[in-house]
Each structure stands twice: as C-alpha cells, then as structure tokens.
Amino acid sequence: xxxxxxxxxxxxMDKWGVRxxxxxxxxxxxxxxxxxxxxxxxxxxxxxxLFASSYCGRTSFQVNxxxxxxxxxxLKPTSICSRxxxxxxxxxxxxxxxxxxxxxxxxxxxxxVGGEKLYTPxxxxxxxxxxxxxxxxxxxxxxxxxxxPFFSMTAQEHMKRYGTTKEQLSAVSVKNRRNGSTNPNAQxxxxxxxxxxxxxxxxAPPLGLFDCTxxxxxxxxxxxxxxxxxxxxxxxxLVYVRGTAQTSLHSMSxxxxxxxxxxxxxxxxxxxxxxxxxxxxxxxxDVAQTHDCFTISEIIEMEDxxxxxxxxxxxxxxxxxxxxxxxxxxxxxxxxxxxxxPFGATGIRQAREMLFxxxxxxxxxxxxxxxxxxxxxxxxxxxxxxLIYGREP
Amino acid sequence: xxxxxxxTVSFTTEARVADFITYLEQGKVMATRCPKCGVSYFPxxxxxxxxxxxxxxxxxxxxxxxxxxYTIVNYGPSGFEDDAPYILALGEFEGGLQIMARLSKDIAxxxxxxxxxxxxxxxxxxxxxxxxxxxxx
Numbered sequence: 314x315x316x317x318x319x320x321x322x323x324x325x326m327d328k329w330g331v332r333x334x335x336x337x338x339x340x341x342x343x344x345x346x347x348x349x350x351x352x353x354x355x356x357x358x359x360x361x362x363l364f365a366s367s368y369c370g371r372t373s374f375q376v377n378x379x380x381x382x383x384x385x386x387x388l389k390p391t392s393i394c395s396r397x398x399x400x401x402x403x404x405x406x407x408x409x410x411x412x413x414x415x416x417x418x419x420x421x422x423x424x425x426v427g428g429e430k431l432y433t434p435x436x437x438x439x440x441x442x443x444x445x446x447x448x449x450x451x452x453x454x455x456x457x458x459x460x461x462p463f464f465s466m467t468a469q470e471h472m473k474r475y476g477t478t479k480e481q482l483s484a485v486s487v488k489n490r491r492n493g494s495t496n497p498n499a500q501x502x503x504x505x506x507x508x509x510x511x512x513x514x515x516x517a518p519p520l521g522l523f524d525c526t527x528x529x530x531x532x533x534x535x536x537x538x539x540x541x542x543x544x545x546x547x548x549x550x551l552v553y554v555r556g557t558a559q560t561s562l563h564s565m566s567x568x569x570x571x572x573x574x575x576x577x578x579x580x581x582x583x584x585x586x587x588x589x590x591x592x593x594x595x596x597x598x599d600v601a602q603t604h605d606c607f608t609i610s611e612i613i614e615m616e617d618x619x620x621x622x623x624x625x626x627x628x629x630x631x632x633x634x635x636x637x638x639x640x641x642x643x644x645x646x647x648x649x650x651x652x653x654x655p656f657g658a659t660g661i662r663q664a665r666e667m668l669f670x671x672x673x674x675x676x677x678x679x680x681x682x683x684x685x686x687x688x689x690x691x692x693x694x695x696x697x698x699x700l701i702y703g704r705e706p
Numbered sequence: 707x708x709x710x711x712x713x714t715v716s717f718t719t720e721a722r723v724a725d726f727i728t729y730l731e732q733g734k735v736m737a738t739r740c741p742k743c744g745v746s747y748f749p750x751x752x753x754x755x756x757x758x759x760x761x762x763x764x765x766x767x768x769x770x771x772x773x774x775x776y777t778i779v780n781y782g783p784s785g786f787e788d789d790a791p792y793i794l795a796l797g798e799f800e801g802g803l804q805i806m807a808r809l810s811k812d813i814a815x816x817x818x819x820x821x822x823x824x825x826x827x828x829x830x831x832x833x834x835x836x837x838x839x840x841x842x843x
Binding site for chain 2: 437440441443444445449450451452453454455456457458459461462463465466467469470473515516517518565566567568569573574
C-alpha cells in the first residue's frame with residue numbers, strides 16, 4: 314500500500330448560533346463555503362464523504378445522514394460515505410479517519426463535514442438527549458446528565474489542590490470572547506469583562522454563565538487530500554497532518570483513570586502519542602485550539618498538553634501566556650466559548666482555523682505560525698483527541 | 707428484569723447485572739470482584755473486563771468512604787426537574803472503589819466538606835423505583 318503524506322486543503326463553516334435551518338441545510342452551507350475555499354477542485358474529484366454528528370438521529374430524526382448530505386451538496390462518493398460519532402470530537406475523528414484512508418491509498422480526496430441542529434421546538438428534546446451521550450445506566454441514573462456539574466467538580470478539585478482562583482477561570486472566558494469578537498461565524502461576538510464573567514449567574518459553581526460553552530446549531534467542513542494533489546490545487550503553503558491520537562481509558566464518572574479529577578492522564582497519553590508521531594514537542598507548537606467547553610478545561614489542557622507545569626495552568630492563563638504575544642496563543646478564533654459547540658463540527662472548525670493560521674490568513678493571525686495543535690475532549694471527559702498540523706510533513 | 711426500576715430515570719430494561727437491583731431491594735449495595743484477576747468493580751460488572759470471565763463474585767460495599775469532590779446540580783436533565791437542586795458527590799471507598807451518588811437530603815449543605823466520611827446505602831424512590839445514595843459515615 315501507499316504511504317502518502319496528507320494535507321488539509323480547504324476549510325469552511327456557516328454562521329453558528331440559533332439557526333432556523335435543518336442540519337442538512339447547515340451542512341450544505343458549510344460545504345459550499347469549503348468548496349469556495351479551493352476553487353481549482355472539481356466536486357467530481359472528491360471521492361469520500363464523512364459526516365460527524367452525534368445528535369442527528371434524535372434532534373433531526375435522521376439516521377444515516379451521509380447519503381442525504383452527499384446528494385444535497387452534489388457529491389457522489391466512491392471510497393467512503395459514512396456518518397461517525399465521537400460526540401464532541403466527531404470532527405477530529407473524521408479527520409483522523411480521512412487521513413488514514415488517504416495515506417493508505419484507499420481514498421484520494423475526502424470531505425469531512427460535521428455538525429448538529431440542537432435547538433428544536435421542544436427544548437426538552439436536547440436535554441433529554443443528553444442522557445444518551447453518557448453511560449446512562451449508571452451516571453444517568455444518579456442525575457449526572459448535563460456536563461456542567463461534572464466540570465464544576467473538576468474545577469473545585471483544581472482549586473483545592475493548586476490554589477486556582479475564580480479570576481483565573483474567568484481570564485479564559487475574557488480571552489476567548491475577545492478572540493471571537495472578530496469572528497463573523499461565532500455564536501457570540503461580544504467581548505466580556507472580567508467583572509461580568511465573575512458576576513454572571515451561577516450554572517454549577519464555581520462555573521458561571523460565561524464559563525460554559527452554549528448549545529449551538531452549526532456545521533463546518535474541510536477537505537483533505539494527498540500531497541501531490543494538494544500541490545496541484547493551489548499555490549498556498551501546504552498544511553500537513555503530522556500527528557494524531559485518540560485515547561479512551563474509561564467511560565463514566567466512576568473509574569476515573571487519573572489520581573483525581575484534575576489529573577487528566579488520558580490527555581497526557583494522547584499528547585505523548587501525537588507529539589511522538591509528529592516528531593515535535595510542546596515548545597515547537599506556535600498556535601493551539603484546545604477544547605474550552607468550560608474555562609477550567611483550557612487551564613488543565615495547558616498543563617496536561619505540556620505547555621506549562623502541572624498546577625500552574627491558572628497563573629499561566631491569567632498572565633496571558635496562552636494569549637497573543639504569550640508562549641502559546643490558544644483558541645485564536647474564539648474557541649467553544651465564543652463560537653459555540655455543535656458537537657460534530659467543533660474539531661472541523663478547529664482544523665479550519667489551523668489551516669488559516671498555518672497559511673497566514675487567519676482573522677487574528679499568529680505571526681509566522683508553522684506548527685499547530687488541535688484538541689478535543691468528549692462527553693464526561695472520557696476521550697481525548699489530538700491533531701498536530703504543520704507546514705512541513 | 708429489574709433494571710428498569712433503577713435510578714430516577716432508566717433507559718435499559720434488561721442487563722446482565724440486574725442482580726444489583728435485587729440486592730438493593732434486600733438493603734445491600736453490591737460490587738463485583740473477579741476471583742481470577744482479584745480486581746473489584748463498581749458499578750458491578752457481570753463479566754470481568756480484564757479476563758472476560760463470567761464467574762464474578764458479588765460482595766457488599768461496606769465501611770466508610772471519603773468524599774473526594776461534589777457539586778450542586780441546579781439544572782437537572784430531563785426527568786430530574788423535580789429533584790433539583792441536588793448534590794452529586796464522588797466517594798472513594800476501600801479497595802479503590804469510586805462511587806458517584808447523590809448526597810442524602812438530610813445532610814445540611816454547610817456540613818459538606820471534602821474528606822468527610824460517607825456510607826453508601828440503598829434509596830427507595832417513589833413509584834417502586836430504587837437507587838442508592840450517600841449518608842454521613
């Protein structure tokens with residue numbers, strides 16, 4: 314079999330938020346934006362379609378959506394046409410699978426689309442569906458359904474052990490909302506002050522309204538292909554998929570794999586594999602998109618991805634070390650806190666931002682960025698997924 | 707049968723660990739242990755995930771655990787609206803067992819502290835449903 318180098322060549326997304334549109338409409342908008350990003354590519358050349366969505370079977374009553382979307386956007390896949398679901402990391406899983414298919418020669422050009430339509434006329438539908446996304450036999454039976462309580466416990470553990478403060482949590486929200494304020498596709502484009510974040514109504518203390526990602530409708534799309542084809546398509550710098558990892562060490566709030574809830578050993582396990590595969594270390598990364606589903610998540614991600622020492626995530630974010638001008642600008646397009654989080658779309662939105670950053674055309678550009686890392690966590694923190702992108706293979 | 711009566715809301719009617727519910731009705735919170743591997747599991751597992759043996763032993767979760775962390779749930783998922791606010795806690799028990807459960811309503815919020823002593827006991831709920839919860843140890 315072949316062993317080809319794989320590039321991401323185009324990215325697109327629609328306006329995220331509360332949308333009066335079906336999931337197929339949203340997929341079409343994102344796909345169109347993505348096609349427009351690589352005008353030299355003919356649709357007939359795309360031989361694979363992966364659609365990442367977790368809730369489409371419930372909130373859109375559409376099982377096996379991939380053929381529906383393929384027809385809607387004018388694709389006739391011949392290598393793969395499939396839906397996949399790893400909840401919050403679905404888009405990244407799709408990119409990992411597309412990379413493997415292209416690298417091995419089983420596919421040549423694959424479009425990865427992802428997203429959800431979560432707002433329904435019956436609001437309870439979304440909340441009821443939350444129980445389907447955890448181990449409902451055990452966690453669900455106790456009323457552990459929506460994510461904020463679990464991440465509240467995680468935040469309290471981190472505060473207790475390392476002295477992390479509410480101000481430090483809030484600093485993540487202030488930064489990401491500032492980054493998202495210039496992103497026209499973000500759900501929220503309004504900056505928030507430290508005082509506003511601190512005073513916001515509690516959701517699951519210490520997490521308040523601005524510490525939590527919202528519920529979002531939206532889709533995103535990217536196209537991947539092998540190096541030779543990528544060179545034909547445009548004169549832009551090539552952006553390679555250099556390293557990937559997806560780790561699952563447990564499946565519910567009990568049987569936690571780390572020493573405590575703020576010890577994310579499954580993230581470190583994923584990071585080790587992805588960094589080794591990419592032949593780089595944390596200090597080589599110029600820009601990162603990490604899964605800021607809650608402000609505490611980004612703080613722990615800075616630690617367990619190796620950007621700062623364990624326990625120092627709070628001061629790290631508070632002093633601007635993961636902002637522009639710091640060591641590792643993070644969530645440059647606003648992250649989940651600004652863009653929102655239509656589960657299957659998030660990894661693809663991150664990949665699109667990475668493509669734009671590494672090609673020097675992001676809205677908030679990290680000067681000279683050549684290496685980027687994207688990260689997702691899934692569900693009640695039961696999976697970690699990492700992609701490392703670089704200007705060199 | 708039996709599993710459909712577990713917890714506040716359930717989505718599974720039949721499960722290989724349904725004996726867990728029978729034991730709850732007898733007043734016992736039980737876990738399983740694999741005699742071959744010696745590893746204990748909570749929630750109980752009808753087959754050992756390590757060696758896949760189906761010959762697991764049931765044992766009662768006795769003794770006192772320690773509250774590791776907790777949270778107040780102000781917005782419950784569907785089916786839990788009437789329960790909120792409630793407190794979810796993670797307890798650590800002998801042999802490395804971790805248990806997630808609700809804290810009994812008879813524990814005053816000001817008395818809750820990380821490290822406090824807990825016991826896990828069956829909890830009868832309305833309409834014939836059954837679960838377990840933490841009480842002060």
